[in-house]
Amino acid sequence: MAKDDYDPLAIVMAPPAKETPEERALREQKEVEAKQVSDKIDEAIRLERVALRKQKNILRVLLLGQAESGKSTTLKNFCLKYAYQQWIQERTSWRAVIQLNLIRSFITILDTIQAEINHEPVVDPGGSDDDDDDDETDAVIEPPVATVSATPKVTPTILNEAHQILALRLAPIRQLEGTLKRRLGIMADEVHNAPPEEMRATPFDPPTVPTTAQRRRELMVRCWSDALKSNLSGGRRESDKSRDGTDRVTDVLASCRQDLLAMWRDANIRKVLKKRHITLEESTGFFLDDLERIATNDYEPTDDDVVRARLRTLGVQEHRILFEQGAIPTFSIGHEFGKEWMIYDVGGSRTMRHAWLPYFDNVNAVIFLAPVSCFDERLDEDPSINRLEDSFILWKAVVSTPLLQKATMIVFLNKCDLLKKKIKRGVQVNKHMPSYGERPNEASSVVKYLRDKFKDMLKQFSPEPRIGYLYPTSVTDTKATSATLKSVRDGILREHLKNANFV
Ligand SMILES: Nc1nc2c(ncn2[C@@H]2O[C@H](COP(=O)(O)OP(=O)(O)OP(=O)(O)O)[C@@H](O)[C@H]2O)c(=O)[nH]1
Numbered sequence: 001m002a003k004d005d006y007d008p009l010a011i012v013m014a015p016p017a018k019e020t021p022e023e024r025a026l027r028e029q030k031e032v033e034a035k036q037v038s039d040k041i042d043e044a045i046r047l048e049r050v051a052l053r054k055q056k057n058i059l060r061v062l063l064l065g066q067a068e069s070g071k072s073t074t075l076k077n078f079c080l081k082y083a084y085q086q087w088i089q090e091r092t093s094w095r096a097v098i099q100l101n102l103i104r105s106f107i108t109i110l111d112t113i114q115a116e117i118n119h120e121p122v123v124d125p126g127g128s129d130d131d132d133d134d135d136e137t138d139a140v141i142e143p144p145v146a147t148v149s150a151t152p153k154v155t156p157t158i159l160n161e162a163h164q165i166l167a168l169r170l171a172p173i174r175q176l177e178g179t180l181k182r183r184l185g186i187m188a189d190e191v192h193n194a195p196p197e198e199m200r201a202t203p204f205d206p207p208t209v210p211t212t213a214q215r216r217r218e219l220m221v222r223c224w225s226d227a228l229k230s231n232l233s234g235g236r237r238e239s240d241k242s243r244d245g246t247d248r249v250t251d252v253l254a255s256c257r258q259d260l261l262a263m264w265r266d267a268n269i270r271k272v273l274k275k276r277h278i279t280l281e282e283s284t285g286f287f288l289d290d291l292e293r294i295a296t297n298d299y300e301p302t303d304d305d306v307v308r309a310r311l312r313t314l315g316v317q318e319h320r321i322l323f324e325q326g327a328i329p330t331f332s333i334g335h336e337f338g339k340e341w342m343i344y345d346v347g348g349s350r351t352m353r354h355a356w357l358p359y360f361d362n363v364n365a366v367i368f369l370a371p372v373s374c375f376d377e378r379l380d381e382d383p384s385i386n387r388l389e390d391s392f393i394l395w396k397a398v399v400s401t402p403l404l405q406k407a408t409m410i411v412f413l414n415k416c417d418l419l420k421k422k423i424k425r426g427v428q429v430n431k432h433m434p435s436y437g438e439r440p441n442e443a444s445s446v447v448k449y450l451r452d453k454f455k456d457m458l459k460q461f462s463p464e465p466r467i468g469y470l471y472p473t474s475v476t477d478t479k480a481t482s483a484t485l486k487s488v489r490d491g492i493l494r495e496h497l498k499n500a501n502f503v
């Protein structure tokens with residue numbers, strides 16, 4: 001069998017080689033019975049979840065927003081602030097995820113070096129801000145278009161033989177990616193070449209299939225606590241260990257540390273990344289600036305590392321948070337009220353929005369994550385759609401639906417830190433968002449402008465008048481987010497008390 005055809009699951013599941021018709025009938029009957037039992041268990045779990053969702057004393061909070069908007073990061077902030085004991089139990093297990101984020105950044109650098117050496121054409125992800133195209137339009141958002149030079153210019157590269165040797169020496173880190181993915185039980189993330197999936201702009205829309213199916217490779221798990229458990233227990237093989245019993249991935253990273261540092265600090269490699277429009281500093285799971293600390297044998301993740309680690313959410317994850325002693329204000333009715341929260345963290349990609357609808361029932365609050373730095377970016381799953389435009393479409397659907405009419409609406413205008421960086425880099429907001437007009441090209445002014453837009457839409461499209469709470473956030477900044485969460489928690493509890501006629 002060719003190596004690529006090898007499928008351990010198919011081998012295990014294949015029927016016995018010399019099966020008689022009687023044996024076959026018996027096996028098939030057993031399979032039907034097993035399926036019935038399995039379906040019954042699934043149904044029992046589903047009913048238990050529905051019952052849990054209806055329990056009156058549990059506060060239900062829904063985290064909504066497009067992919068990479070910061071939903072899971074917000075959830076981590078909640079756990080860090082209000083369920084710290086649970087948090088520290090899981091903290092060490094995040095090491096593998098952080099190492100994987102780091103390794104993937106290096107794989108991007110290695111691929112870029114290769115592309116440069118091969119004189120591959122440069123892909124312009126969204127048109128340059130330097131061009132003088134002053135095309136006036138009334139559109140709120142101008143969707144950027146990816147362009148590839150028709151006749152690629154073969155310019156002499158600034159990389160030399162030493163860079164090639166360095167890249168060759170670091171080639172083994174590519175293998176570590178597979179080891180970590182297997183260990184974490186990461187789903188087939190190679191959606192890259194998969195047939196296009198059905199997508200929905202909002203949970204209420206009919207499905208469509210995108211014309212452009214090329215997507216980035218992402219790391220996704222069904223539930224991060226399962227991934228972390230898999231890392232701790234079954235996921236590790238003997239071959240993952242070095243001879244002295246230590247972890248092979250950690251050992252390889254530590255032994256490559258100097259070369260990795262040399263690669264990330266090399267001025268010419270940085271220039272090539274810039275030329276090829278690769279801004280790793282602004283991409284998800286960025287740990288390159290922490291390399292010196294992470295590529296060591298005794299690396300232990302810090303709270304901040306865990307908050308910044310990136311794992312894409314698949315489907316909807318339910319997280320039960322039991323607020324620790326003292327984490328809940330007493331108001332006037334005693335300690336226990338609002339102690340238990342169920343936070344639903346959804347996968348934000350358009351391919352996953354169909355799964356949100358069952359969770360719109362009986363929700364106390366929605367925290368809607370709108371990344372404000374992405375006015376010049378396109379959706380990964382459908383590059384014809386501008387990311388900010390997508391946030392507006394989603395927000396309109398969320399505020400319009402009668403299903404969420406009673407929910408307290410909270411908006412996090414997130415990624416303000418990245419917005420500041422982008423503007424500092426010289427990106428002109430009004431080139432990508434003509435409606436922004438001649439307002440100052442400053443982060444605070446952009447945030448105010450977008451805040452007003454989200455607020456206006458809440459007013460215009462809510463079935464009944466209601467107030468919303470809008471916060472500018474950078475949820476990777478745990479200190480600032482801690483203060484925001486306190487205000488969010490108090491707001492949600494107060495609204496809940498009001499609705500329950502306690503105040
Ligand atoms: N710099 C910066 N990075 C952020 C911020 N919020 C989130 N991120 C990063 O953006 C990436 C995506 O964040 P997630 O919280 O995983 O996004 P999500 O909304 O859960 O995405 P899906 O699970 O795909 O729906 C992670 O690498 C985060 O560290 C922010 O305010 N500033």
Ligand SMILES: [Mg+2]
Pocket residue numbers: 071072073311312313345346347348
């Ligand atoms: Mg997520």
